[in-house]
Amino acid sequence: MHKKELKQMENLLKSRKNILLKEFEERVKKYLNAGTEKLSDIAEIASCSSNEVLEIAIAEEDARELKQIEEALSRMKSGQYGVCEQCGEAIKKSTIESNSLCYTVCKL
Ligand SMILES: [Zn+2]
Numbered sequence: 001m002h003k004k005e006l007k008q009m010e011n012l013l014k015s016r017k018n019i020l021l022k023e024f025e026e027r028v029k030k031y032l033n034a035g036t037e038k039l040s041d042i043a044e045i046a047s048c049s050s051n052e053v054l055e056i057a058i059a060e061e062d063a064r065e066l067k068q069i070e071e072a073l074s075r076m077k078s079g080q081y082g083v084c085e086q087c088g089e090a091i092k093k094s095t096i097e098s099n100s101l102c103y104t105v106c107k108l
Contacts, residue, residue, distance in 0.1 A: 001082040001093065010076055012100055017069045020062050027059055068101045075103065 001009075075081040082091045084106040091106045 006076060009100055013069050013072055020066050024062060072101060072103055
């Protein structure tokens with residue numbers, strides 16, 4: 001991957017990271033506002049609506065993606081981004097472009 005392309009990818013990942021962090025923050029705020037007294041009541045937590053469960057699941061998904069982005073960014077720093085972990089070949093630009101997090105193996 002050329003330096004310029006790498007930089008573009010880095011910016012892309014960083015802006016995605018910012019979006020995820022913002023969503024995360026909003027969610028945390030919402031929980032903090034919604035629920036101090038709720039948290040003290042175990043029965044309430046147990047009857048937690050499925051919507052809330054869904055939201056937590058989404059948050060976990062986001063957290064996973066954030067972690068992947070962090071890893072991608074650190075691989076960029078060490079010059080490992082876009083190099084296949086299995087065979088050491090450069091991963092096709094088109095593969096990475098279709099999913100910027102597909103950067104560790106050339107074949108999925
Ligand atoms: Zn490979």
